[in-house]
Amino acid sequence: MLERLQxxxxxxxxxxxxxxxxxxxxxLTYPLGLGIWLGFTDAKIGRPGEWIGLENYSFIAxxxxxxxxxxxxxxxxxxxxxxxxLLGLWLAVLLNKNIRFKTFFRAVILLPYIVPTALSAIxxxxxxxAQFSIISWVLMKMGLIHQYIDFLGVPWNARISVIVxxxxxxxxxxxxxxxxxxxxISPSYYEASAIDxxxxxxxFRHVTLPLLTPIIAVVMTFSVLFTFTDFQLIYVxxxxxxxxxxxxxxxxxxxxxxSGGALGEGAAISIAMVPFLLAAxxxxxxxxxxxxxxxxxxxx
Amino acid sequence: xxxxxxxxxxxxxxxxxxxxxxxVVVYLPLAIFVFVLLFxxxxxxxxxxxxxxxxxxxxxxxxxxxxxxxxHVRKLLFDTSYPQWMWNTVLVSVVATxxxxxxxxxxxxxxxxxxxxxxxxxxxxxxLAYLVPPSILFIPLASVxxxxxxxxxxxxxxLTYPTFLIPFCTWLLMGYFRSxxxxxxxxxxxxxxxxxxILVKIILPLAVPGLISAGIFAFTLSxxxxxxxxxxxxxxxIKTLPVGVVTELVExxxxxxxxxxxGALFGSLPVAFIYSFFVEYYVSGMTGSVKx
Numbered sequence: 001m002l003e004r005l006q007x008x009x010x011x012x013x014x015x016x017x018x019x020x021x022x023x024x025x026x027x028l029t030y031p032l033g034l035g036i037w038l039g040f041t042d043a044k045i046g047r048p049g050e051w052i053g054l055e056n057y058s059f060i061a062x063x064x065x066x067x068x069x070x071x072x073x074x075x076x077x078x079x080x081x082x083x084x085x086l087l088g089l090w091l092a093v094l095l096n097k098n099i100r101f102k103t104f105f106r107a108v109i110l111l112p113y114i115v116p117t118a119l120s121a122i123x124x125x126x127x128x129x130a131q132f133s134i135i136s137w138v139l140m141k142m143g144l145i146h147q148y149i150d151f152l153g154v155p156w157n158a159r160i161s162v163i164v165x166x167x168x169x170x171x172x173x174x175x176x177x178x179x180x181x182x183x184x185i186s187p188s189y190y191e192a193s194a195i196d197x198x199x200x201x202x203x204f205r206h207v208t209l210p211l212l213t214p215i216i217a218v219v220m221t222f223s224v225l226f227t228f229t230d231f232q233l234i235y236v237x238x239x240x241x242x243x244x245x246x247x248x249x250x251x252x253x254x255x256x257x258x259s260g261g262a263l264g265e266g267a268a269i270s271i272a273m274v275p276f277l278l279a280a281x282x283x284x285x286x287x288x289x290x291x292x293x294x295x296x297x298x299x300x
Numbered sequence: 301x302x303x304x305x306x307x308x309x310x311x312x313x314x315x316x317x318x319x320x321x322x323x324v325v326v327y328l329p330l331a332i333f334v335f336v337l338l339f340x341x342x343x344x345x346x347x348x349x350x351x352x353x354x355x356x357x358x359x360x361x362x363x364x365x366x367x368x369x370x371x372h373v374r375k376l377l378f379d380t381s382y383p384q385w386m387w388n389t390v391l392v393s394v395v396a397t398x399x400x401x402x403x404x405x406x407x408x409x410x411x412x413x414x415x416x417x418x419x420x421x422x423x424x425x426x427x428l429a430y431l432v433p434p435s436i437l438f439i440p441l442a443s444v445x446x447x448x449x450x451x452x453x454x455x456x457x458x459l460t461y462p463t464f465l466i467p468f469c470t471w472l473l474m475g476y477f478r479s480x481x482x483x484x485x486x487x488x489x490x491x492x493x494x495x496x497x498i499l500v501k502i503i504l505p506l507a508v509p510g511l512i513s514a515g516i517f518a519f520t521l522s523x524x525x526x527x528x529x530x531x532x533x534x535x536x537x538i539k540t541l542p543v544g545v546v547t548e549l550v551e552x553x554x555x556x557x558x559x560x561x562x563g564a565l566f567g568s569l570p571v572a573f574i575y576s577f578f579v580e581y582y583v584s585g586m587t588g589s590v591k592x
Contacts, residue, residue, distance in 0.1 A: 012418025012495055019399075020407035020466050027441065028429055028463040035440035043443075082445060087333075094330050107579045110338050113573045114582075115526040118542035119564040123340040127555055132352065133354070134343065136538075173586075174336065180587030185581055229433035232526045236546050250435035250527075255437045258531055270436045277433075 038267035045261040056268035059062040065244050066269060069252040070276075074158065076248060077228045077280065080166045084223055086172025087167065093204070095175065096182040103296070106176065121236035124165040128152050128237070155245030159236055162246050165233055170226075174219055181215035182208070217288035224280045229273065249273045341568070348372055355557055372558030373566075374397035376549075381536045382563060390570075392454055392529075392540060393522035394459035400518050402471035403462065408501055411470070412477040413485065423474065430467035432588065437463070438531050445532050454530040457540070461522050468521070469514040472585055474511030477503060511586025516578045519569050525544035541567045 003045040006024055039056055044050025095105060112120060128151035129135055136148040151161045189207045198206070231250040232241060240247035240255065247255075257266020345356065349368040351385070360366065376382045410416065411423045441460060442451075451454040480503060488498050529540040536548060545563040549556065575582055 007430060009414040011413050013410045013414040013419065014412065016406040016410035018420065019403040020462075020470065023403065023459070023462045024426075024429055024466060027444065027460050028432060028437065031437050031444050032432065032438035033440075034443065035436065038440055038443070052538070057462045073362055090329070091333050094326055094333070097326050099330070101327060103333065103579075106583065107336055107576065108334060110339065110579075110583070111574075114520055114571055115568040116526070116571070118524075118526045119567045121341055121419075122545065122564045123344045126555075126561065127340065127343060129557075132358070132557075134362060137358065168337065169572075176583060177587055180583075187370075217395060225431060225433065229435040231435045232542075235526075235530075253435070253439065254527070263439060263443065267439045270439060274401050281431075282532070 035267050036271055037266050039271045040268075041264045042254055043263040043267075045134035045258075045263055049264050052264070055211055056265050057272070059265070060237075060269055060272060065247065066249075066272075068244050069240075069247040069249050069269075070272075072246060073228060073248045073250075073273075074161065075226060076163055076166070076230070076274070080163050080170065080227050081220065081224050081284075083163075083167045084174050084221060084227075086171040087171045088219075089178055089216075091171060091175035092182055093181050093208075108180070110172045112169050113176075117169060117232045118236050120169065121233050124233075125152075125162075126236050128161050139159060140243060152238055153242055157243060158242055158246050162233055162237055165237060166227060166230065169233070170223060174223060177213065177219045178212065181212050185211050217285050220284045220288065221281055224284045225277065228277055230279055303585040324515050339564075344561045344565045344568075347557055348565050350558060352558065369558075372556070372562045375435050375556070376559045376562050376566075380549065380563075381539070381544060382541075382561070382566075384537050386567070388454060388538060389541040389567075392457045392461070393519050395458050396435060396522045397515055397518040398467060399458070400462040400465035400469055401515055404466050404473055404514065405499075405504070405511070407470045407471035408477055409503060412474045413503070414495070426467050426470050430464070430471060432463075434525075434527050435463060438527050441528070442531050452534050452538055454533075454538060457529055460528050460532065461525060461588070464519045464525075465521060469518055472514045472517070473507065473510050476507045480506050509581060509584070512578060513581040514572060516574065517585055520575065523571050555563075 038049065040053060041049025042052050053293075056175060059177070066071070091109065095102070095109070099105070099210065126132075130150050131148060132155055133148060133151060135151075136145065140146045148267055152158045176278075185208065189211070192204055193203050194206055225255040229250055230248060231254065234246055234248050234251045235254070240251050253269035254264040255266075256269060257263050260266070345366055346363070349370070349372070350365050351367055351369040351371065353361070354362075354366055407426070411419045411426070441463075445451050445456045445460065450459065484502055484506075485498055488502055493501070524542070525540070526542050526546075529546070531544045533539055533543070536544070539547070541563075543561065545567060549563055550559050
């Protein structure tokens with residue numbers, strides 16, 4: 001009797017999983033394997049590839065543009081993630097205060113995250129326009145600069161510009177999720193620490209941060225993951241230029257594989273992201289989890 | 301004792317009694333945040349209705365429109381395939397969302413409630429699938445799409461979007477199903493209800509908030525999707541809105557900023573509109589799925 005129930009459960013379980021499993025196996029698992037295989041071939045668009053072993057990888061390892069793209073990706077991820085974290089945490093703390101129109105603020109602040117990135121990136125492209133940038137206009141009127149800034153035409157300007165756009169888009173996600181974490185912290189901790197004479201900064205440092213660490217770990221893992229593999233912002237604002245200064249691994253693999261037709265090489269570049277990606281995830285997740293554990297917080 | 305109460309009181313009083321301090325420490329930074337986060341939208345909107353001579357002038361006040369014009373909007377609607385892109389995006393998003401949601405409900409119920417052998421591992425696999433970024437998948441996926449003869453069709457997008465929608469929706473719904481008491485199901489089982497009846501009559505009605513947040517998420521994610529739509533579709537009449545605006549409204553060296561911004565604005569409005577109705581579901585879904 002029990003066995004029959006168990007059996008039917010298994011059968012039913014498989015049946016219920018079928019639609020999701022078929023789609024994911026065909027369009028996710030299989031392509032993932034295919035991508036790894038393609039990385040070892042010289043496949044071009046419209047021509048199946050021959051196995052060439054590690055040739056693509058040894059090529060990209062020596063390719064100056066790929067090296068630059070890797071540097072850009074790491075720089076982009078580290079700088080943007082740090083700022084997203086700091087600004088997101090600040091915004092979350094502000095929203096957690098006893099303020100008016102709380103729901104309104106919360107709703108409005110998420111907008112950059114909701115709206116299609118490609119479309120808001122176009123707005124940034126216009127805001128950064130070399131001749132008509134509103135930022136340059138304001139700075140000129142304030143007398144801070146004497147000529148319009150070439151935001152996207154100079155390598156370091158362009159890097160910073162796309163990072164700013166990425167931060168703009170990412171802060172809402174971090175802020176709203178951390179706000180949810182803040183709201184689960186019981187006010188009694190703050191009352192108790194206030195009785196003991198803790199200053200607001202001490203409360204933040206010794207109550208808020210330790211209790212928030214588990215959720216910070218999760219949020220930052222997601223944030224790092226999405227920043228590292230970002231494509232849209234770069235593709236829309238700079239297409240990797242000027243002089244490949246803003247190419248990320250994802251945009252470079254698109255350029256080589258789809259625009260350039262070298263599927264194998266492009267696949268190798270995108271597969272080359274995986275070890276870095278895993279390292280970044282491990283770092284942000286386990287690094288932060290471990291800190292929580294060392295501080296004696298986070299019993300989950 | 302009384303001394304301690306005093307400190308608490310004064311600490312509390314200080315906090316409430318200094319509106320000036322609060323204005324500087326809380327409202328001012330908050331106002332700057334809101335300004336910066338919303339400015340690009342304002343700039344989009346104002347550019348969309350500015351005549352070209354105002355757009356390309358460095359004099360006057362750029363923050364306002366002196367002589368609003370609908371020229372850019374007219375150009376967008378009648379001289380480009382914009383309405384077609386909008387329709388494609390709606391179609392692809394709605395269909396992909398619907399199928400992903402249906403598949404996710406079954407998958408989440410199976411993993412969370414049927415407890416078949418291996419349910420845990422499948423649950424973990426689903427979560428890992430969510431972590432696979434589209435920018436690693438799009439190259440091999442393009443060749444799969446091509447092999448299946450789906451290149452340059454809406455079906456290619458409808459079938460590939462679930463790869464990121466299903467893991468997310470399943471994960472989110474698993475959380476919702478977990479919050480529904482087992483006892484309800486056991487009672488129904490004893491009364492002779494089938495699993496199907498339990499799912500449709502008990503679980504789904506109770507999971508409506510979860511279904512709404514998963515649906516909104518799936519819809520906005522599909523609406524935002526860019527790299528698959530850019531790679532798997534090449535004809536103008538099949539393109540989705542973000543891709544169409546980025547690839548077709550930018551012609552050579554002359555940028556029609558007015559039309560571009562109008563395109564960006566009207567492409568953002570539908571998701572912003574739907575989101576504004578379901579903010580609570582969206583936020584709870586977002587925070588819930590991360591906290592799991």
